[in-house]
Amino acid sequence: DAGITQSPRYKITETGRQVTLMCHQTWSHSYMFWYRQDLGHGLRLIYYSAAADITDKGEVPDGYVVSRSKTENFPLTLESATRSQTSVYFCASRDNYGYTFGSGTRLTVV
């Protein structure tokens, strides 16, 4: 399927566990992003990537790790999940016309 896909759609994990959220795009857009969305905060940028092997921190990077070995994939890893990381996570890619978002991953840390 063309577009940007995220997996899993829903995830429940325990505090302290490592969890990886996947993001895949089929357009070969250079820029990819990870956002989290919480009530009262809107979308907050976690990390972004300008190209394969180039990543940079956003507003709220602590506790997260990203990699981008291939242009089409941009996984986000929570190294040791905490309850404060319960959120909806959106991956996005961007071209000259704006952002396109994946459907999101709803992560609950218990």
Next chain:
Amino acid sequence: RKEVEQDPGPFNVPEGATVAFNCTYSNSASQSFFWYRQDCRKEPKLLMSVYSSGNEDGRFTAQLNRASQYISLLIRDSKLSDSATYLCVVNGNNFNKFYFGSGTKLNVKP
């Protein structure tokens, strides 16, 4: 001060009404502006870009006021299907960084 600020609403309007939202931004050097629409529990989707001279897409009109540093979105003849949260997006000093407003919620009532 936040990079981008929006009135969270909700704006409750009857079908057929005209409604307008504003979004203020703090960086006078910002060059790119967008409006996104987000339905409940879904990903944001691009509604329209905002051009310096203003632009229209059907019932939707977007305008930019650089002097006062705000963008606006006007919706004419509101439909029930327009009920959603509308996010404004503005770029910062670094073109790679875009800031999302927290959104304005619109409820269109029959």
